[in-house]
Amino acid sequence: MTLRHILRAGSLIAFAAMAAAPALAQAQDSSRRIQLAQAPGGAQPTLLGTYGDWGAYTGSSNGRKVCFALSKPTSSQTSPANRPRDPAYMFISTRPAENVHNEVSIIIGYGFKASIDATVEIGSAKFSMYTQNDGAWIKNAAEEARMIDAMRKSGDLVVKGTSARGTQSTDHYSLKGLGEALNKTAQECK
Numbered sequence: 001m002t003l004r005h006i007l008r009a010g011s012l013i014a015f016a017a018m019a020a021a022p023a024l025a026q027a028q029d030s031s032r033r034i035q036l037a038q039a040p041g042g043a044q045p046t047l048l049g050t051y052g053d054w055g056a057y058t059g060s061s062n063g064r065k066v067c068f069a070l071s072k073p074t075s076s077q078t079s080p081a082n083r084p085r086d087p088a089y090m091f092i093s094t095r096p097a098e099n100v101h102n103e104v105s106i107i108i109g110y111g112f113k114a115s116i117d118a119t120v121e122i123g124s125a126k127f128s129m130y131t132q133n134d135g136a137w138i139k140n141a142a143e144e145a146r147m148i149d150a151m152r153k154s155g156d157l158v159v160k161g162t163s164a165r166g167t168q169s170t171d172h173y174s175l176k177g178l179g180e181a182l183n184k185t186a187q188e189c190k
Contacts, residue, residue, distance in 0.1 A: 048184050052177020056184035064097040067189035069181035073159075073171035083167045085109035086134075090159070090173055092148070092182060094189040102148045102182065106136040108171075110163040118161035122150040129159075136161065152179050 045059035045068075054071045069092040076088060086109040093103045104120075112118065112131035117139060120127045127147050129136035136159075138144050151157060152175075159171045 048188055049181070050177075051180035051184070053174040054177040054181035056181040056188070058185070058188050061095075064095060065189060066093060066095050067185035068093040069178060069185055071173055071178075074156075074174045075172045077170045079168045079170075083163075083165075083169075085163070085167075085169070088159075088169075088171050092178075092185070094185050096189050101186075102144065104138055104144060104147055104151075106159055108134050108136060108159070108161050108169065110134060110165075110167070110169075112136065113162045113164050113166065116162050118159060120147070121158045121160070122147070122154045125150045129161075131161070148182070151175055152182070 045057040048056040048058055048067075050056075053074065054069050056067070056069055058065065058067045060066060071090050073088050073090075078085070087107075088109040089107045091103075091105045091107070093105065094101050095103075106118065106120075106129065108118065108131075111134055116131065118129040118131050118136040120129060120138075125147075127143060128139040130139045138147060154175055156175055157173050159169075159173065161169050163169070
């Protein structure tokens with residue numbers, strides 16, 4: 001585990017709690033009320049816009065500006081079938097104060113099995129994801145730009161992971177609107 005992964009894990013997991021709730025609320029029937037999660041200090045992200053299946057957000061984490069694109073899976077499967085898990089999300093974060101741009105991360109909705117990588121498949125391209133608790137980040141940071149480029153050019157991607165209890169999950173994400181969401185976050189977090 002590298003220092004980069006440790007730093008990324010802490011800031012994203014704290015920010016994920018406040019970011020995920022608005023996206024989920026947006027996707028739910030308007031008659032249902034969902035309480036929004038808040039990050040430490042009570043901050044909530046601001047929706048910059050919805051683009052296809054992606055939302056663009058801005059907020060702050062530890063007093064520093066953060067922008068991110070967020071989506072949830074269009075379909076999810078587990079093996080064995082119907083295993084319970086929390087909602088899954090994919091984030092693409094930009095943190096200008098840390099010189100981080102378009103960092104891909106996943107909240108899977110369960111604790112990952114220790115020492116087992118998750119994978120992201122985009123067409124014929126496959127990327128290994130380092131896992132920690134319920135989060136995953138690209139294992140080889142040098143491939144992150146190639147991953148973002150593949151995501152911009154593709155229509156969907158698949159995330160596969162294994163829980164601490166051995167349940168395998170397959171989540172399908174639509175990439176419709178991702179380019180516009182990333183353009184908006186880049187504009188907001190110059």
